[in-house]
Amino acid sequence: MINFMNITTHHIKAGWLFDGSNRQIRRNMLLTVKQGVFTAIESCTNDNSPVPGTLTDLSCCTVLPPFVDCHVHLSMSASTDPQTRKDQLTAPYSEIFPRISEHLHYHFAHGVLAVRDGGDSEGYTNRFREEQTETARDPVVMKIAGKAWHQKDRYGRVIGTHPQGDETLLEAFSQNNDSIDHVKIINSGINSLVEFGKESDPQFSLDELKNIVNEAHQRGQKVMVHANGRLPVQMALEAGCDSIEHGFFMGRENLRRMAESETVWVPTIVAMKVLGEGGGLSGPVVDRNVVEKTLEHQLKQLEFAREYGAKVAVGTDSGSWGVIHGESMVEELKFFMKAGYSLAEALECATANGAQLLGITDIMGHLAVGKPANFIVARATPAMLRRKLSYLEGIYIGGVPCSKDFFKKL
Numbered sequence: 001m002i003n004f005m006n007i008t009t010h011h012i013k014a015g016w017l018f019d020g021s022n023r024q025i026r027r028n029m030l031l032t033v034k035q036g037v038f039t040a041i042e043s044c045t046n047d048n049s050p051v052p053g054t055l056t057d058l059s060c061c062t063v064l065p066p067f068v069d070c071h072v073h074l075s076m077s078a079s080t081d082p083q084t085r086k087d088q089l090t091a092p093y094s095e096i097f098p099r100i101s102e103h104l105h106y107h108f109a110h111g112v113l114a115v116r117d118g119g120d121s122e123g124y125t126n127r128f129r130e131e132q133t134e135t136a137r138d139p140v141v142m143k144i145a146g147k148a149w150h151q152k153d154r155y156g157r158v159i160g161t162h163p164q165g166d167e168t169l170l171e172a173f174s175q176n177n178d179s180i181d182h183v184k185i186i187n188s189g190i191n192s193l194v195e196f197g198k199e200s201d202p203q204f205s206l207d208e209l210k211n212i213v214n215e216a217h218q219r220g221q222k223v224m225v226h227a228n229g230r231l232p233v234q235m236a237l238e239a240g241c242d243s244i245e246h247g248f249f250m251g252r253e254n255l256r257r258m259a260e261s262e263t264v265w266v267p268t269i270v271a272m273k274v275l276g277e278g279g280g281l282s283g284p285v286v287d288r289n290v291v292e293k294t295l296e297h298q299l300k301q302l303e304f305a306r307e308y309g310a311k312v313a314v315g316t317d318s319g320s321w322g323v324i325h326g327e328s329m330v331e332e333l334k335f336f337m338k339a340g341y342s343l344a345e346a347l348e349c350a351t352a353n354g355a356q357l358l359g360i361t362d363i364m365g366h367l368a369v370g371k372p373a374n375f376i377v378a379r380a381t382p383a384m385l386r387r388k389l390s391y392l393e394g395i396y397i398g399g400v401p402c403s404k405d406f407f408k409k410l
Ligand SMILES: [Zn+2]
Pocket: 071, 072, 073, 118, 317, 320
């Protein structure tokens, strides 16, 4: 075992390297790390053999950037017990605090080193971050929406708030002083689990959406929009939002529009899959045939997104019914491959595209010279990677492996 404290430069030999770019997995690469930062990434040759004692040999492993989950709810557990789901919405902060910490640990242990939160009704995630100390157990980057915005008497209460009385969305938003990183707007209902393809009305007008997007962009904040169905998605795209969340039944025309814009799609497929597996037993009323068809339809949309060149990022909706923080990431990624993405294309959606959406490309996304040497390791050839990504060999921060107890639960 190398004592990293005693050396300033060390090397890592990677059997295979996916660095987040070029959609390529390269063979036999040498990574040089100095003071926690990559100083060289090159092919292994006889000329650049490292000095003995400074090499970590991962030649039977694939090295890749940490995952970025673009859609989570840190304040909510994935429980499928109806009472637990109900109770967690009214639980005091003292109960939610350790859960957020636990959920972050699950993310970390599965190689998810950055998450984008999609809203919590009490704004507890903001409070958690403010109170988190420098010695936080897991170094996971959190990007937070705080309270999501929905229209009064429409879907969204479980993760947000709404304008009061005659207030416009912009007025309500402007009066809110929560320290947030991005804005979450809910512009449709949720998917019907008993009627295939049922679309809901938009929650806000186009002007309201445009106003809030302009305001957020002026503040340097991106806007993520929950939208299912053709019209709610079309309006969100026209308003210039930064990402469409879910996007079920948005239709091919919206996917084409998305390909011509900078807007990213986060399709959250696992959340629908688990409803088909367990819904109706203890959870929501579900017609499994409808869920199955909805899932197939979403995969078809993902296939079109790839064909049209729309930018897509992986997000799980962890914390929703049955969607477990951390482990759902690879499950979601596998759906991308099912929809026709190559392994490298799917990995790009789960790493580089996510880092770009979160605005953290300086520390996450590509593995590149000058960036922190944070990466994950699977003991696998690329052919075995699909399965082995769920059982990581290691997580390296600043080029140093985290101790094996990162796999342990809290
Ligand atoms: Zn969500």
